[in-house]
Amino acid sequence: MNSDIDIAYGSQMKPISEIAKDLLLTEQDWEPYGHYKAKLSQQILDKLADEPNGKIILTTSINPTPAGEGKSTVTVGLGQALNQLNKKAVIALREPSLGPTMGVKGGAAGGGYSQVLPMEDINLHFTGxxxxxxxxxxxxxxxxxxxxxxxxxxxxxxxxxxxxxxxxxxxxxxxxxxxxxxxxxxxxxxxxxxxxxxxxxxxxxxxxxxxxxxxxxxxxxxxxxxxxxxxxxxxxxxxxxxxxxxxLKNAMKPNLVQTIENTPAIIHGGPFANIAHGCNSLVATKTAAKLGDFVVTEAGFGADLGAEKFLNIKTRAGGFEPDTVVIVATIRALKMHGGLNKNQLHEESVDALERGISNLKKHMETIVQFNLPFVIAINQFPLDTEKELKFLTNWCASQGAEVSIVEVFAKGGKGGIDLAKKVIKSCATKTGYMKYTYELENSIEEKIVKIATNVYGAGRVEFTSTAKKQLMLLNKHGHDQLPICMAKTQYSLSDDPTLIGRPHGFTITVRQLTASVGAEFIVALTGDVMTMPGLPKKPAALNMDVKEDGRITGLF
Structure with a gap:
């Protein structure tokens, strides 16, 4: 199979004016940034204020591993699949950061035949x-x-x-x-x-x-x-x-692009989920909900980080809630949570899969705590065996969970049709209002303990002497009513990245508390998480280049 960048270059994009026209936008609703990108106007929300919102689908995942989960790929593929079912779907994603693009991860615009385009622009400077x-x-x-x-x-x-x-x-x-x-x-x-x-x-x-x-x-x-x-x-x-x-005036306007299959995608904002709140902008999600019957959006990393913050912070700020959740998992990642090394993943191991499935189980329980329905999406990789896939689907069925095997990387929207059908059905099963992990009236300490115990499964929470002093200051200055934005490793439910699977009885250590009063949340730094990451020994940038004709290589 060709590389992502080669697939992207071989795709036929529509002029952005056609994408805007498909969304029934007038020329006053958008401004072009080249042939295939546009900025959307605030007046869209004002003009459509009385129109009903589309169904909001939140995509999250298990705790990520070096094996990769493909959450963004599934998000894009699901949006394309919904459109193949003649549903008016709009995708809402974050903008990639040059930090991971040039560092460990490489580009972040989906993959294979489920990408947002123009991927080289989106992954680099985009609209600035x-x-x-x-x-x-x-x-x-x-x-x-x-x-x-x-x-x-x-x-x-x-x-x-x-x-x-x-x-x-x-x-x-x-x-x-x-x-x-x-x-x-x-x-x-x-x-x-x-x-x-x-x-x-x-x-x-x-x-x-x-x-x-x-x-x-x-x-x-x-x-x-x-x-x-x-x-x-x-x-x-x-x-x-x-x-x-x-x-920030122009940066406040969401960016309109498209997928490989010309599904509209609004890409705007890009906070990390391990050290920030991990969701695309409110304006982008709200605009997508006015323009589409279905909105497929995502939150960074696993349900313990991005989804928790989407549900406890973003929905409060925006006054909405999702209609269903998609939890992305892979055989490869679950086997790593079961103790296998990355170089062992080519080997069939139902035993490792069975051990690692506890990580998926915890994330399912977390979404249930929020009183939201969900569908499990198994993002299939070429080396997944029939025996492993059967075990995982049977296990999901035994838990009473809807599950779908998706092949959107290799097949685009066609590989997500079954998932799309189950997601549509799941949206219709939502009953009652979403439940928050904590109330804003709870103390700062109570909020953090509730997140740590209910979402992570921690046994206890410790505050360093520095954090205790900061806690006193936050209370003194009246910031105790704000939501909490936990900064934690993405690789584990705990604050120790080596504790894979589903650890029990662990302690979460809060080492620092700061008030982001403008953002309206309190950041709690745990473990060794850094707000300025470092580069690996061999950064992804080593593989990147540009040819004489301007074509980019190595971005994926």
């Missing part, structure tokens, strides 16, 4: 949204340092500036830096650091804002640090919420 977020974030850093340098009217303590600079690349050397060196004319020296753009509060704010006015109000509430008197300082006090909104 991430650059705009990076610029706005770093502009605020410049404004803070300039304020201190120019007399420091607000009495900001340089030792207690919490706002960090960002870069959308994995660069471990920037985790801790010193700025302002070189004498009085170069600024005031202070310790600083960089996060990756997709872990920033600026990214979260853009993704959780309902419109430009909401964006400006959220930006004004950003907490940047403390005064010498230990009072909090916000962007509103600095007076730069207007200029920051200006920098």
């Amino acid at each position: 949204d991430l650059h705009a977020i990076t610029t706005a974030n770093n502009a605020l850093s410049a404004f803070i340092d300039n304020h201190i340098h120019q007399g420091n009217e607000l009495h900001i303590d340089p030792r207690r500036v919490e706002w960090k600079r960002v870069l959308d690349l994995n660069d471990r050397s920037l985790r801790e830096v010193v700025v302002g060196l070189g004498g009085a004319s170069k600024g005031v020296p202070r310790q600083d650091g960089f996060n990756i753009t997709v872990a920033s509060e600026m990214m979260a704010i853009l993704c959780l804002a309902n419109d430009l006015q909401d964006l400006k109000e959220r930006l004004s509430r950003i907490f940047i640090g403390y005064t010498y008197e230990r009072d909090p300082v916000t962007v509103k006090q600095l007076g730069f919420e207007g200029s920051l909104t200006l920098l």
Whole structure:
């Protein structure tokens, strides 16, 4: 089979005007970014405010492994399959980050015959949204340092500036830096650091804002640090919420593209799920729900991370809830959760599959806790044996769970027809309202404990002395009513990436708590998770190149 990039280059895209026309959009509803990309207007939501929303389908997965799960591929394939069944489906995805694209993961636009196009643009600079977020974030850093340098009217303590600079690349050397060196004319020296753009509060704010006015109000509430008197300082006090909104004005507009089969796809925002809230923008999901009868969206990594945050944070901010959930699993990944190494995956092993299936079981239980129906999608790989597939489908049936074997990587939408039919049926089975893991009135500590015990299956939660002091400050400044955004390894239900499968009785250690007041959540850092990742020994960028005619190689 050809590489993803070769398949993409061999596909026939429609002009973006035709995709917009299929969605019944007028010329005032969108603006072109080249032949195959467009920005969508806020007026679409205003114009269609009284129209009913389409069914929202959330795609999540088991805990990821080096074997790969293909969650984005299944999301795209399911959208294509729904359209093959003559359902008006729109896909809503996150924008890929250059960090993992150039690092371990490579591109993130689906795969095989279930990709979003133009994949080379989407995986690189796209329409410049991430650059705009990076610029706005770093502009605020410049404004803070300039304020201190120019007399420091607000009495900001340089030792207690919490706002960090960002870069959308994995660069471990920037985790801790010193700025302002070189004498009085170069600024005031202070310790600083960089996060990756997709872990920033600026990214979260853009993704959780309902419109430009909401964006400006959220930006004004950003907490940047403390005064010498230990009072909090916000962007509103600095007076730069207007200029920051200006920098993000175009980035706030969702991006319209298409899949290999010309299914409309709205791609907007890209927070990581292990260190941020892991969902595409509210505006993108809401717009897709007005334009389609079905919306297929995804949340990053497993149900313990992306889906938990989608359901506890994003739905609260947006005032909606999904109609059903798709849990993606693979034979390969479940065998790794059962103890096999990656180089052993070519061997048939029902025993390893049976051991690893406990990971899938926990994620099923988590979705049931939210009172949502679900369908299990087994993303088939070439080396999966009939015996293994039969065991897994029989096990799912024994649990009373709908299950579908999907081949969307090799067959596109055709390989997801059975899944699409079961998803349509599942949407109709939803009863009652979704249940949250915690109530906003719960204390910060109670919320974290409920997530750790109910979603992860932890035995207990420990707070470091630093986290306890931060907890006191958060309560003092009235941030205790905010949702929680847990930063945790994606590879395990615990905060230890080596504890695969379904560990029991483990302890979650919260080492740091910070308030993202503009995003309206509290970030709880656990274990050794980093907000600025590093590159591997051999980055994916080593395989990337561009030919004389401009064709890209090695992006997948």
